[in-house]
Amino acid sequence: MFDLVIRGGAVVDGSGADRVLADVAVIDGRIAEIGDVEGKAKQVIDANDLIVAPGFVDVHTHYDAQVFWDRHLTPSSLYGVTTVMAGNCGFGLAPLTDTSGEYLMRMLARVEGMPLASLEAGVPWNWKSVDDYFDKVEDNLAVNMGFLIGHSTLRRYVMGEEANLRVATAAEVASMCELLRDALAAGGLGFSSSRGLAHFDAEGSPVPSRSADEAELLALAKVCGEFEGTSLEFMPGDIVGMTEEQVDLMVAMSSVAKRPLNWNLVRITEATAEATMGDLRAGTASAERGGKVIALTMPIPSRARFSFATGFVLDAIPGWAETMNLSSDQKLNALRDPSTRERLFNASDSAPRFLRELVDWGSKVLTETFSPAMKQFEGRVVSDIARERGTTPFDTLLDIVCDDNLLTTFSYLPKELTRGDWLVNVGLWEDGRAVIGGSDAGAHLDFTATFDYHAYVLEHAVRRHQALSLEAAVHHLCEVPAQLYGLQGRGTIKVGGHADVVIFDEEKIETGQIRTRFDLPGGAARLYSEPSGISYVIVNGEVAVQHGELTSATSGSVLRSGRDTTTPSL
Numbered sequence: 001m002f003d004l005v006i007r008g009g010a011v012v013d014g015s016g017a018d019r020v021l022a023d024v025a026v027i028d029g030r031i032a033e034i035g036d037v038e039g040k041a042k043q044v045i046d047a048n049d050l051i052v053a054p055g056f057v058d059v060h061t062h063y064d065a066q067v068f069w070d071r072h073l074t075p076s077s078l079y080g081v082t083t084v085m086a087g088n089c090g091f092g093l094a095p096l097t098d099t100s101g102e103y104l105m106r107m108l109a110r111v112e113g114m115p116l117a118s119l120e121a122g123v124p125w126n127w128k129s130v131d132d133y134f135d136k137v138e139d140n141l142a143v144n145m146g147f148l149i150g151h152s153t154l155r156r157y158v159m160g161e162e163a164n165l166r167v168a169t170a171a172e173v174a175s176m177c178e179l180l181r182d183a184l185a186a187g188g189l190g191f192s193s194s195r196g197l198a199h200f201d202a203e204g205s206p207v208p209s210r211s212a213d214e215a216e217l218l219a220l221a222k223v224c225g226e227f228e229g230t231s232l233e234f235m236p237g238d239i240v241g242m243t244e245e246q247v248d249l250m251v252a253m254s255s256v257a258k259r260p261l262n263w264n265l266v267r268i269t270e271a272t273a274e275a276t277m278g279d280l281r282a283g284t285a286s287a288e289r290g291g292k293v294i295a296l297t298m299p300i301p302s303r304a305r306f307s308f309a310t311g312f313v314l315d316a317i318p319g320w321a322e323t324m325n326l327s328s329d330q331k332l333n334a335l336r337d338p339s340t341r342e343r344l345f346n347a348s349d350s351a352p353r354f355l356r357e358l359v360d361w362g363s364k365v366l367t368e369t370f371s372p373a374m375k376q377f378e379g380r381v382v383s384d385i386a387r388e389r390g391t392t393p394f395d396t397l398l399d400i401v402c403d404d405n406l407l408t409t410f411s412y413l414p415k416e417l418t419r420g421d422w423l424v425n426v427g428l429w430e431d432g433r434a435v436i437g438g439s440d441a442g443a444h445l446d447f448t449a450t451f452d453y454h455a456y457v458l459e460h461a462v463r464r465h466q467a468l469s470l471e472a473a474v475h476h477l478c479e480v481p482a483q484l485y486g487l488q489g490r491g492t493i494k495v496g497g498h499a500d501v502v503i504f505d506e507e508k509i510e511t512g513q514i515r516t517r518f519d520l521p522g523g524a525a526r527l528y529s530e531p532s533g534i535s536y537v538i539v540n541g542e543v544a545v546q547h548g549e550l551t552s553a554t555s556g557s558v559l560r561s562g563r564d565t566t567t568p569s570l
Ligand SMILES: [Zn+2]
Pocket: 060, 061, 062, 088, 089, 440
């Protein structure tokens, strides 16, 4: 008797091979048979006219906190994701001292855009060791999660308040290495760190990992080499035009650990292809020096949504921070005051180059408005409204924002990728030095939303632009990221493998419209959408999502190094 048989679907197994019409039978969470399956089953799913593919793998998320209030990791699981990696960029939630949790909570609120109210109300913070944290995560988990061990977390643990002030002593580095050993022995999947220029803590200081010197990074990376099935993840700093120093550091970390290092993030279009491919030279250098450096790439155009309510990024405009940090009432008054407006406009008018596109106020689209009277402006370009009203673009934007109680969100004009853009993206995926990933799902909750990239690729690259076959796309979304981390029995549909499966209609799969939802603990907001065309999401043999509805199944597991992974090939 099988636990589950999926009947009559077109099996796209993740290897890139052509689809095969076959039944898929499951026993004890594993795939028992593929083909014409005879015999009874406790549950049968009719997959006629549907694709049966491996569950999607998302290698770069920040679901470390959300998992405590949302065991299904929505919306990722609704989008067919069955395995995520968390603990990225140096930001894990374990191990903790008596006081480091408080610091990490405030740091995450700032650096990863998780609302503080949700972190306070929705996370129990009642563990110390990584082992203990994993046990608490695994309780009722609906999706598979693997965790990297975060450098900033280790540094704060060992160095306390000096963690982001100075270089560590040899003894402190040794203590961090010991902690990392314990964490990897408990099943951590590797080590993560960041030199990201935008990574600041709640006090506005660079996050702890940014104070580390090269010797510290190499010592910690090397510890991973002692443990089977581990990897490295790194945010190398300013990544537009990578320096030789950055290349050398990543290559050195990978080769000293004898483990692959993945870094984020590259985006590529036809226009930027040449420069972007240049940033992959760390991949070439590492191959020559006995390591493996892989870039993560996100094929979704920027979806950043700005708002005066949060002031995120707007506070980087010189002279704006003070106003953006005011309470809502004060901010509303300030933005209505003509002299404050004039001061803000003049400051934005002389903003540095990287902010020029942002402060071209007339070119912004109002992505979402909230009060009924402002609904008419949703989806419209500011300069068009300004022309009708006879006001300047900046005044037009601020008038609407104020009448909308600051909540209005706005963005750049959306740039859909052309077929040519998709073709250079496919070239990048096939190059071998880049892997699709980098959604940051679980982070920047009210600012950006790329949790839906798997469906986006199938909808746009495969169906609309026919830039690659469905089979090839599934390979790049499933087996390739699974192999990056050495996951065993995931990312493919094979007899003996784990039954992580997504069943969808290749003619209908698509991403939903992104809207704000106020459903986080403490009433905070997040950007959210749901897909269409996905019929079932199966995690370790149990149905986790059925026709868009979450089930009560909690068959997810915490993936542990050595047990669920082997050392990825270099
Ligand atoms: Zn990240």
